Amino acid sequence: MPPETGTPAALEVDGVSVRFGGVAALTEVSLRAEAGTVTGLIGPNGAGKTTLFNVITGLQRPDRGSVSMDGKDVTRKRTYRRARLGLARTFQRLELFSTLNAADNVRVGLEACGRASSSEAVGLLDRVGIAEEASAAVSSLPTGSARLVELARALSTDPKVLLLDEPCSGLDERESEALGGLLTSLAAEGRAVVLVEHDTDLVLQVCDRVHVLDFGQVIASGTPDEIRRDTAVQEAYLGHSAGADAAAGGPSGDA
Amino acid sequence: MSVFLSFTVLGIVSGAVYGILATGLVVTYNTTGVFNFAQGAVGAVAAFSYWQLWQDWHWPFLLAIVVVVFIEAPLLAVLVEFVLFRRIHGASVERSLMVSLGLLVILLGLTTIFWGNPDIVRSVPSYFTQADGNVLSVRLFGANGVTLQYQQILIVIVAAIVSVGLGVFLRRMRLGVAMRAVVDDPDLVAMSGAKPYRMSQAGWAVGFMLAALAGVLLAPIVGQTGLTADQLTLLALNGFAAAVVGRLRNVPMTFVGALILGLVTQYAVGYLPTHLGPSLAGLTSVLTEVVPVVFLFVVLLIIPAARLAPAGRLALRPVPKVVTARQSVAGAILLIALFAVLAAMVGDTALATLSQGLAFGIVGLSLVLLVGYAGQVSLCQLTFMGIGAYTMGKTLGGDSWWGLILAVVVSGAVGAVIALPTLRLRGLYLALATFAFGEVMYEAFFNNSTVIPDGTSINVGRVPLPFIHVVGDRAMLVEVAVAAALCALVVGVVRRSSFGRRLVAMSDSPAAYATVGLSSVRTKVIVFSLSAAMAGLGGVFYAGQQGGIGANDVQFIGSLTLLLFVAIWGIRTLTGALLGGLTAAALPVLQTHLPTSLADITGLAAGIGIILLARSPDGILGIQWLTSRIHLPFGDEAAQPRELVLDHEVARAA
Numbered sequence: 001m002p003p004e005t006g007t008p009a010a011l012e013v014d015g016v017s018v019r020f021g022g023v024a025a026l027t028e029v030s031l032r033a034e035a036g037t038v039t040g041l042i043g044p045n046g047a048g049k050t051t052l053f054n055v056i057t058g059l060q061r062p063d064r065g066s067v068s069m070d071g072k073d074v075t076r077k078r079t080y081r082r083a084r085l086g087l088a089r090t091f092q093r094l095e096l097f098s099t100l101n102a103a104d105n106v107r108v109g110l111e112a113c114g115r116a117s118s119s120e121a122v123g124l125l126d127r128v129g130i131a132e133e134a135s136a137a138v139s140s141l142p143t144g145s146a147r148l149v150e151l152a153r154a155l156s157t158d159p160k161v162l163l164l165d166e167p168c169s170g171l172d173e174r175e176s177e178a179l180g181g182l183l184t185s186l187a188a189e190g191r192a193v194v195l196v197e198h199d200t201d202l203v204l205q206v207c208d209r210v211h212v213l214d215f216g217q218v219i220a221s222g223t224p225d226e227i228r229r230d231t232a233v234q235e236a237y238l239g240h241s242a243g244a245d246a247a248a249g250g251p252s253g254d255a
Numbered sequence: 256m257s258v259f260l261s262f263t264v265l266g267i268v269s270g271a272v273y274g275i276l277a278t279g280l281v282v283t284y285n286t287t288g289v290f291n292f293a294q295g296a297v298g299a300v301a302a303f304s305y306w307q308l309w310q311d312w313h314w315p316f317l318l319a320i321v322v323v324v325f326i327e328a329p330l331l332a333v334l335v336e337f338v339l340f341r342r343i344h345g346a347s348v349e350r351s352l353m354v355s356l357g358l359l360v361i362l363l364g365l366t367t368i369f370w371g372n373p374d375i376v377r378s379v380p381s382y383f384t385q386a387d388g389n390v391l392s393v394r395l396f397g398a399n400g401v402t403l404q405y406q407q408i409l410i411v412i413v414a415a416i417v418s419v420g421l422g423v424f425l426r427r428m429r430l431g432v433a434m435r436a437v438v439d440d441p442d443l444v445a446m447s448g449a450k451p452y453r454m455s456q457a458g459w460a461v462g463f464m465l466a467a468l469a470g471v472l473l474a475p476i477v478g479q480t481g482l483t484a485d486q487l488t489l490l491a492l493n494g495f496a497a498a499v500v501g502r503l504r505n506v507p508m509t510f511v512g513a514l515i516l517g518l519v520t521q522y523a524v525g526y527l528p529t530h531l532g533p534s535l536a537g538l539t540s541v542l543t544e545v546v547p548v549v550f551l552f553v554v555l556l557i558i559p560a561a562r563l564a565p566a567g568r569l570a571l572r573p574v575p576k577v578v579t580a581r582q583s584v585a586g587a588i589l590l591i592a593l594f595a596v597l598a599a600m601v602g603d604t605a606l607a608t609l610s611q612g613l614a615f616g617i618v619g620l621s622l623v624l625l626v627g628y629a630g631q632v633s634l635c636q637l638t639f640m641g642i643g644a645y646t647m648g649k650t651l652g653g654d655s656w657w658g659l660i661l662a663v664v665v666s667g668a669v670g671a672v673i674a675l676p677t678l679r680l681r682g683l684y685l686a687l688a689t690f691a692f693g694e695v696m697y698e699a700f701f702n703n704s705t706v707i708p709d710g711t712s713i714n715v716g717r718v719p720l721p722f723i724h725v726v727g728d729r730a731m732l733v734e735v736a737v738a739a740a741l742c743a744l745v746v747g748v749v750r751r752s753s754f755g756r757r758l759v760a761m762s763d764s765p766a767a768y769a770t771v772g773l774s775s776v777r778t779k780v781i782v783f784s785l786s787a788a789m790a791g792l793g794g795v796f797y798a799g800q801q802g803g804i805g806a807n808d809v810q811f812i813g814s815l816t817l818l819l820f821v822a823i824w825g826i827r828t829l830t831g832a833l834l835g836g837l838t839a840a841a842l843p844v845l846q847t848h849l850p851t852s853l854a855d856i857t858g859l860a861a862g863i864g865i866i867l868l869a870r871s872p873d874g875i876l877g878i879q880w881l882t883s884r885i886h887l888p889f890g891d892e893a894a895q896p897r898e899l900v901l902d903h904e905v906a907r908a909a
Contacts, residue, residue, distance in 0.1 A: 057770055083772030095767035097760040108760045109771040111753045150767075157772055 008071025010035040010192035011087075013163045016055055018048075018216075021119045025051045025214045029065070032162060033192040038183055040203040040224075041196045043213035044236070049196045050092050052213070053163050056194075057089050058082050069161060084113075086160030090150040090167055092196070096138045102149045103134040109156030127246040129178060144170030148179075168199045180206045193248030204228065213235070260401035260526035263518065268407045268476075269493075270517025271414035272469050276508040277497035278421060279465030284503050285425075286458025289340055291684050292355045295491020296362035297463050298470030299484050301328060302371045305378045305471045306482055320471055326559035328467035332459035340459070341452055348682035349632050350872055353822045356634075356815055357865025359491075363812075364858020366484040371855070376481040379474040382406035417465065418510050427505070469494075492544075492694070494522075495687055496551035502558065514556070520546040545698045552691040555684055556676050560593050578829060585748035586829065587740035591730060594736035598729045606728040608844045609837070610800040613735040616836030617793030619821040620742045620829065625786035626818070627827040628750060630762030631779060632686035634814055635693030636790045641701055641809035642666045643791025644798035647715050654716025654799075662795045663788045669890050670787020674780045693811055702806040712805030728800075735796045742789055743829045749785070758782055813839075816857055823864030825876030834876075 009032040018026040026048045033039040041049050054060035056067050058079040066075040074082050099107050106121040125131045128148040133141060138149055147167050154162060164183070168176045180202050187193050187208075197203050203210060204224040212220040212227060213234040220227060227233055280294045291297075301323050308319035338352050370377065383405040393403050426432070474482060500512025523546045578586070597609060618640050625631050643662040650658035669866060675880055677688040700706050707713055717726040749755045761768045761775050768775055798804040820838045825831030842857045849856060864875075871877045 059766055060767070078774075079766075079769035080772050080774045083770050087770075089770050091767065095764040097756075097763040097767065099759040099763050100756060104756055105760075107753075108542070108756050108768075108773075112772045116753065153767070153771060 003210075006073060008068070009033060010070060011056065011194065012068045012071075013052070013056060014066045014068070016052070016062045016067070018051055018055060018062050019123050023114060024216050026055070026062070029213070029216070029218055031211050031218065031221070033194050034208075035160065035192050036187055038106060038187045038193040038195055038206050040207035040210035041194060041213060042198075042200060042203055042210060047213040048216040049213055050165055051216075053165055053194075053196065055088060056163060068166055082157075083157060086157075087157035087163070088154035088157050088161070089163035090147065090154050090165055092165040094143070094146055094150065096149060096153075098139050100138065101135050102130070102138055102141065102152075105138055105149050105153045109153045113157050115156075115184045119151075121156070124155050125149070127155070128152045128182065129175070137150060142170065144172075146177060147171070161194070162186060163194045163196075165196045166198060167195070169196055176202055203208040257401055258525060262521045264401055264403060264407060266357030266518035266521035267514060268410050268517070269521065270510075270514035271411050271886065272473050273493040273497050273517060274414050274513030275417050275465050275472070276469040276494035277501070277509045277513055278417060278506055279462040279469070280494055281503055281506060281509050282421065282425070282456050282465065282497045283462030284498070284900065286461075287336075287340060287455045289343075289351045289355050290503070291358070291462060292352070292491070293359035293362050294462065294466050294494050296359050296366070296484075297328065297331070297466035298473065298491070298572060299482075300331070300362055300472040301467035301470035302379070302482055303366055303377070303484075305474055307370075307380050310377070310379065312621075323471055324464055324467045328463040329460040332463035333456055335463075336452070336456050336459045338866055340455065342869050347630070349630055350868075351625060352632055352686055353819065354865055354869050357819055357861060357868065359863065360812075360816060360819060360858050361862035362774060363484060364855040366860060367855040367858065370482075370484070378481050381475045381880070382409060388740070403661055406475060413468070413472065414510070417468070418506060421461075421506050430454075484805065492551065493517075493547045495690075496547055496554055497550065499554050499558065499684070499687065511770055516547060516550050519550060529874075545695065548691045548694040548698070552688060554664055555680060555688045555691070577750055578747050580747070580751070583744055583829070587744050590740045590743070590833070591733070591736050595733050598732040598736075603728065604844065608840050610728070610732045611797060612733045612837035612840035613732075613739045613833065614793050614797035614800060614835035614836070615817055615839050616739050617735075617796065618790045618817060619832030619836040620739070620746050621789035621793065622818060622821050623746055623785040623832045624749060624758070624784055624789065624827060626822075627832075628755065628758040628762065629779070629782045630682075631782065632682070632818075633783075634686055634690040634788070634811065634818065635696070636786075637809045637814040638693040638696045638701075639666045639670060639787040639790035640707050640794035641696075641795060641804055642669055642787075644715050644804035644808075645713055645794075646699075646791070647795045647798065648804060649715040650714065653714055654719060656718060657716050658716075659792070659795050662791045664793025666794070667784045667788030670790075671780050671784035674783035678776050678779050690811065693809075693814060697806065697809060697811065701809050707804075707806060710805075712803035712808075713798075714803045715795070716802075717799040718795065731796075731800055735800070738792065738796055739833060742792065742835070743790075746829060746832075754778075754781070816861060819861050819865065823861070823868055823874050825874035827873055828876045831874055831876050 011033040013029060013031050016026055016029045017024070029048070029052060031039070031041075037243065041052070050199075054082045055062045055065075058067075058074070058077060058200060062075070066073055068074060069082070069085055069087060072085070074087075077085075095189075097108060100108065102125060103118060106124050106135055107118060110116060110120055110124075122131055122134045125134050125148075128151050130145050130148050130152075133145055133149070138146055141149065147170055151164065151167055154164075168179060171179060176199060183193055183195065183206050195203060196209060204227065207224055210220075210222065210224055210227045211218050212230070212233045219236055220230045220233045222230065260536055274297060276294060280291055283289060283291045283294075304321055304323045304327055308314040308322060309316045314322075335358060339353075339358060343351050343354055381404065393405075393408075394401075424430075493513070496516050497509050497513035500515070501507075501509030588661050594609065594613070598606065601609070618636055621639075622633070622636055625636075643666040646662040646665045647653060647658040650661050652658075673689070673692055677685055680688055717731055718728055718734060720730060723730055726734065749758075757768075757773060757778055761773070761778050765775060794804065797808070817835065817839045821832050821835030824834040824838070826835075838860070839857075842860055846856045
């Protein structure tokens with residue numbers, strides 16, 4: 001789905017740059033995520049994907065550039081304000097409320113936006129497929145399930161824009177597939193889903209558009225098909241001559 | 256002119272010493288991630304050891320210096336690292352803070368035991384003293400100029416060498432670079448073949464050596480009339496402020512901060528009193544104590560939050576169960592019944608101690624809310640206690656229910672006001688800010704003779720009870736027990752409420768907390784205020800029991816020991832709060848029955864407790880072996896098995 005210039009996107013990142021000391025973590029990164037679509041963000045470790053998420057959510061202040069939601073500039077808004085405007089995320093390095101059980105992790109999010117029933121919390125856990133873990137201490141969950149708790153918590157605020165940072169790591173193939181289905185249905189509800197993931201198969205399968213980051217720069221943007229064919233991407237990320245293999249489940253890139 | 260110059264010299268010299276002390280703090284922090292609250296206490300131990308070797312045992316003075324700085328300090332550091340800090344590498348900020356505060360209490364206890372006898376004057380002569388008692392000095396700028404003692408010049412030179420030498424060591428030398436790397440990622444350093452704990456040891460050793468050096472340099476300056484431990488550990492405060500100026504990372508900026516602080520303090524001493532009139536004779540000593548804390552407070556507030564070094568990391572966290580409504584009601588009834596029986600049985604001393612202990616327990620419960628649940632460390636809880644007691648004493652004769660209500664409201668309001676400017680601070684910096692606030696309140700209010708006349712206290716009566724004409728000691732104990740039980744119920748209710756879930760969520764992950772749309776600012780103001788109000792309520796009963804409130808009741812060391820004892824029993828448990836309070840009240844009484852050789856039972860107990868805390872994050876009540884065998888009044892708060900949980904801050908996400 002090509003970006004329609006003129007109508008504001010659910011999420012728009014424009015010319016964002018971040019430096020950590022002498023290292024350029026992000027350089028002039030721009031991307032749009034439209035409502036009702038899944039936008040993929042791939043790139044090698046250290047490419048700046050998580051930093052970009054931190055900038056979008058306001059946990060990291062960009063040196064230059066802006067972030068807007070539905071055409072509204074939120075660059076100077078604090079994290080919790082952006083969340084109230086409909087932005088939610090999960091974390092690559094888990095940020096669970098480790099003192100609370102799985103259902104209460106979700107409940108904190110529900111209560112934050114004025115909904116309070118514990119059955120609704122279990123409902124969200126059910127939607128991500130781990131209802132049976134509702135009363136489990138999150139510290140005792142395997143990584144994959146813990147990530148799903150984060151996803152359920154992110155959904156608790158009924159977000160318009162959902163940022164997912166490697167939700168599939170720790171999941172087996174079947175679970176990843178189920179998650180892919182869930183992401184498609186979340187987008188179908190009118191949400192803009194942004195997916196950072198090392199599982200390139202999944203990304204190319206479920207995303208409407210894909211952006212490729214390398215060394216803090218967007219080196220390619222396009223539909224999954226265009227990305228598969230892009231030579232710069234093949235060199236930077238998928239590996240030489242891997243264009244065709246990628247679709248067939250060749251390199252996972254999870255290094 | 257000559258006045259200005261001489262205060263400038265004094266400022267630079269004291270700044271140089273603070274700089275050495277603070278640099279040690281910075282090195283330890285950057286290598287181990289632990290902010291050493293005991294830095295000044297290490298300096299105190301060194302100064303006393305120096306006096307011991309040189310003046311008392313008549314060792315050659317250079318040998319004494321070498322032994323203290325290069326042998327005693329590193330050995331002590333290695334011991335401390337092994338016993339206290341090795342197990343908590345990567346622990347939460349609250350916990351490593353608690354252990355470092357514990358070290359402060361331990362070292363203060365040691366100095367009391369070894370050098371506590373007030374009959375001995377431990378004076379340390381100046382360096383470069385001639386046989387006839389003259390102190391060698393040079394005169395600069397003629398008659399209107401200034402006199403520089405050789406030892407002042409020596410101090411500045413040593414500070415310059417330390418500053419430059421450390422910079423080179425940390426940036427250029429292999430060990431130094433590895434030391435800086437280890438705090439960022441101990442696992443990575445381990446993979447590259449270095450042993451992380453060796454780096455930690457080195458970090459502690461360098462920190463302690465610098466503290467010892469500062470102590471030894473300072474000894475002749477403050478020690479002409481005799482060294483005292485209080486006066487020496489006070490210096491740590493100056494070190495804190497300087498280190499914060501250097502953002503706990505930057506050695507040169509730390510020295511700049513130290514110099515500014517030294518100058519500001521000396522100019523304040525030099526110029527303020529003349530304007531305020533001769534009636535304030537004791538102002539000099541007050542200023543030297545107040546200026547650094549005000550400086551620290553201001554620096555904490557103006558240093559940009561985003562540039563504060565992130566401090567959280569991977570942590571092992573057990574998850575405590577939540578006490579249910581039924582259990583807490585049962586616990587409350589049991590508590591009241593137990594103390595009603597005790598009230599009928601025990602003698603006068605025990606009555607007073609138990610009442611005070613439960614009043615401290617109420618303050619302890621306020622710490623459960625603030626530290627245990629919300630993860631915000633307060634080092635000024637007795638200040639709030641004092642504010643509550645003072646308000647009670649000043650309202651309607653000091654023995655009314657209105658006084659109690661007003662005490663709760665006023666201390667809660669002060670808590671909110673204090674929380675506001677400190678909100679964007681977290682962990683360590685918030686703890687430092689509460690410490691500074693407590694000290695300022697102590698010096699400017701409670702220890703101010705216009706508020707409470709010297710050596711006296713403000714009369715505070717007891718909360719009246721129906722059907723009882725005079726609330727005697729026995730009725731008082733039951734009254735406090737009821738109050739403590741109610742407070743425990745309140746804390747339980749808060750924990751089970753949606754606000755309680757928010758508190759622990761905010762503590763567990765500030766980043767995730769914000770991304771679900773919650774403002775930690777609001778949550779912190781509310782919990783701070785609630786906690787301060789509860790501490791104020793504790794103050795009403797504490798002061799009511801003993802008939803008044805004075806400056807001695809609200810000292811930093813009191814806030815600290817109460818916090819530690821609550822932490823040692825288990826700061827996330829209601830039972831732990833009450834036992835912590837009782838312990839803090841009982842030990843000083845026990846002390847009077849012990850031989851004088853055991854000079855500091857409180858320090859000793861805290862020391863043993865802290866060693867335990869370094870191993871069991873939830874304290875004694877977190878030891879499963881124990882809690883599976885003993886049934887506690889507030890039931891089920893035993894920790895579940897440890898699990899690995901990610902507990903890092905997002906600021907490192909790069």
